[in-house]
Amino acid sequence: MEALAQDGIGTTIGMAAEILGGVCVIAGAFFCLVGGIGLLRMPDMFTRMHAAGVADTMGAGLILAGLALHEGFTLITAKLAFILLFAVFSSPTATHALAQAALAGGLTPWRKGEPRDSEVYSTGPGPSKEEKATAREDASSKG
Amino acid sequence: MIYAAVTLALLVAMAMALGRAWIGPTIYDRILALNSFGTETVLVIAVIGFLFGRPEFLDIAILYALVNFIGTIAALKFFKFGDLGRGLEYEEDDEEGAA
Numbered sequence: 001m002e003a004l005a006q007d008g009i010g011t012t013i014g015m016a017a018e019i020l021g022g023v024c025v026i027a028g029a030f031f032c033l034v035g036g037i038g039l040l041r042m043p044d045m046f047t048r049m050h051a052a053g054v055a056d057t058m059g060a061g062l063i064l065a066g067l068a069l070h071e072g073f074t075l076i077t078a079k080l081a082f083i084l085l086f087a088v089f090s091s092p093t094a095t096h097a098l099a100q101a102a103l104a105g106g107l108t109p110w111r112k113g114e115p116r117d118s119e120v121y122s123t124g125p126g127p128s129k130e131e132k133a134t135a136r137e138d139a140s141s142k143g
Numbered sequence: 144m145i146y147a148a149v150t151l152a153l154l155v156a157m158a159m160a161l162g163r164a165w166i167g168p169t170i171y172d173r174i175l176a177l178n179s180f181g182t183e184t185v186l187v188i189a190v191i192g193f194l195f196g197r198p199e200f201l202d203i204a205i206l207y208a209l210v211n212f213i214g215t216i217a218a219l220k221f222f223k224f225g226d227l228g229r230g231l232e233y234e235e236d237d238e239e240g241a242a
Contacts, residue, residue, distance in 0.1 A: 022145050025190070029152035032183060036159030039179060045171050048163070052179040055156065063149065063186050067193055079201040083185065083208055090212040094178055101219050102171040121168035 017069045024066030032059035044110035044117045045102055049095055056091040060084070146194040153187045174218050181211030 031054055038051025064084045068077045110117070157180055164176035185208045192200030 025145060025149050028186075029149040032156040032186070033152050035179065036156035036183075039163045039176060040159050045169060045175065048172065049175055052175055055179055056182050059156075060182055060186055063190065067189060070193065071198070076198045076201060079205060080189070083189065083201070083205055086205070086208050086212075087182065087185075090208070091182070094212060094215045097216060097219050098171060098175055098178070101223055102169075104223070105169075105171065107169065107171065117168060 014072075017072070021066040021069030024062045024069060026066075028059050028062030028064075028066060031055060031062060035059055043114075045107055046099065046109045049099060053091070053095060056087065056095075060087045060091075146190050150187060150190050150194060153183050153190065157183045157187070170222055174215060174222075177218070178211065178215045181207065181214070185211065 035051050035053075035055025038054065039048055042048040042051050061084060064080050064087075068080045071077050071080070160176045160180040160183065164173045164180065167173055185204045188200050188204040188207060192198045192204070
């Protein structure tokens with residue numbers, strides 16, 4: 001009887017962990033999608049960095065925590081914890097280095113009311129025709 | 144079932160990051176998009192391991208997380224100095240200039 005009761009408690013805890021893990025994983029996927037949408041829709045590079053941070057912290061954290069809840073106390077969970085720990089250290093470092101490099105490279109943060117950077121720069125895999133033409137004029141006037 | 148849906152959502156998010164890497168417009172947008180893409184790749188590898196019942200994939204995910212960080216920093220340094228091994232020489236030059 002006592003063993004049965006303990007078993008019942010064990011499966012209840014297991015089921016609760018399973019459900020909580022599923023909820024965490026789905027919430028993490030939602031945050032990743034939000035980060036992706038922000039990456040496409042935000043007006044300039046610094047605001048896009050904020051959107052990428054959502055996917056890096058909440059998305060990765062919730063998905064890895066959900067997988068760990070599904071798995072229980074095993075070596076797999078230790079590996080998941082290592083990935084999470086590394087993400088917690090590397091993501092702010094990379095973001096800081098990127099913002100520093102962008103500021104040093106002459107990018108200024110967007111302010112409310114200013115045009116989106118797609119209206120200022122050309123969007124696409126390379127410079128636009130007009131930008132190439134002005135670059136050619138600059139080169140010929142120098143040469 | 145949950146994991147299949149989550150994999151799909153992550154793949155859509157990765158496609159969005161690739162879209163930002165394609166339209167730019169500055170080099171920093173592309174590096175940011177690649178960093179975000181790499182983070183989501185780590186998550187996809189982990190979730191696919193659980194989806195197919197082979198959590199050993201996590202070793203690959205750990206490796207990818209390490210390479211992704213180093214790659215981002217290396218790309219930033221390359222576009223700042225135009226050379227991966229150049230930062231130290233700059234500091235030496237500064238010290239000589241100050242002396």
